[in-house]
Amino acid sequence: MNQTAEPRPLRIATRASKLALWQAEHVSALLEAQGSGRPIEIVHITSEGDRDLTSPLSQFGGLGVFTREVQKAVLDGRADLAVHSLKDLPTEPAPGLTLAGIPDRGPLYDVLILPEGSEPIESLADLPEQARIGTGSLRRRAQLLHQRSDLEMLEVRGNVQTRLKKLDSGEYDALCLAEAGMVRLELLAERNWLLLSPPEVYPAVGQGALGIECRDDDTETIEILGAISDPAVRAATTAERSLLSHLRAGCHAPIGSLSRLEENQLTLEAVVLSGDGQERIFVSESGPLEAAAETGIKAAEALLEAGADRLISPGPGSPEAP
Numbered sequence: 001m002n003q004t005a006e007p008r009p010l011r012i013a014t015r016a017s018k019l020a021l022w023q024a025e026h027v028s029a030l031l032e033a034q035g036s037g038r039p040i041e042i043v044h045i046t047s048e049g050d051r052d053l054t055s056p057l058s059q060f061g062g063l064g065v066f067t068r069e070v071q072k073a074v075l076d077g078r079a080d081l082a083v084h085s086l087k088d089l090p091t092e093p094a095p096g097l098t099l100a101g102i103p104d105r106g107p108l109y110d111v112l113i114l115p116e117g118s119e120p121i122e123s124l125a126d127l128p129e130q131a132r133i134g135t136g137s138l139r140r141r142a143q144l145l146h147q148r149s150d151l152e153m154l155e156v157r158g159n160v161q162t163r164l165k166k167l168d169s170g171e172y173d174a175l176c177l178a179e180a181g182m183v184r185l186e187l188l189a190e191r192n193w194l195l196l197s198p199p200e201v202y203p204a205v206g207q208g209a210l211g212i213e214c215r216d217d218d219t220e221t222i223e224i225l226g227a228i229s230d231p232a233v234r235a236a237t238t239a240e241r242s243l244l245s246h247l248r249a250g251c252h253a254p255i256g257s258l259s260r261l262e263e264n265q266l267t268l269e270a271v272v273l274s275g276d277g278q279e280r281i282f283v284s285e286s287g288p289l290e291a292a293a294e295t296g297i298k299a300a301e302a303l304l305e306a307g308a309d310r311l312i313s314p315g316p317g318s319p320e321a322p
């Protein structure tokens, strides 16, 4: 009889898209380096958001369409932790789960990807008149229209690879995506692209960051996830998510934000736009790192004070439809 029991595996639940798998592998490597001594397994989950590739995201599933089934696997005990793109994770906490891990953050901004073989461009002004831009995100749509009201914004669904195929087949003149996803999938080197950064284009709340959840009574996993977290990223994303939840805009709203850290000071910039990009409200609030959530609330209040509630339409949707 063998009395030396193998340590229990630490099971990571993830969607099975290439990007989700990269992110799960990244977390797996962080956990290995952290050295809990437990072997790591990756459990693949199919989400509603991956199954239905035809409807616009705003019209089905709503909030948490990419995260719900991965969360269920942890709640059911099929896995111990769930890895999400933080920007896809609703700010409303899931009962029974806790957001215990927020590790290092990838690139924050969006990029405008050009079809294979196109000439490079240096700014949005270089796009042809009425260029067709593929994006399903109201935030990207509104900010691009704010710069160039002539652009034709077209809905796009499916994973990053599917979208790039549509771009290269001529459906769009350019595609707007997160730099983080493109870098993780090593897809930027092959083509020409333009960085879309603030103040022209603010990223989504939590963009580029990962959120790792576990059961709220699983003290061992909570401790392990704490050890692979980055306090600066946690503070920054806490401010951003606090802003979003206080705007009660877990809905499909054109909201962008950026947090900057300087020594012990956190500055949160935020924009809210009308869907057509005609109206845009900007605020900036600062506070100590430890008061990140309060800084988020202050920014939300300043936006509401300036009339943001008129621009935010209530309704179902995810914090960031892609």
Ligand SMILES: NCc1[nH]cc(CCC(=O)O)c1CC(=O)O
Pocket: 085, 086, 087, 088, 176, 177, 178, 179, 180, 181, 206, 207, 208, 209, 320, 321, 322
């Ligand atoms: N909504 C889909 C989604 N969720 C996370 C990423 C990429 C990684 C990130 O932005 O954190 C993407 C693709 C995209 O927006 O281009």
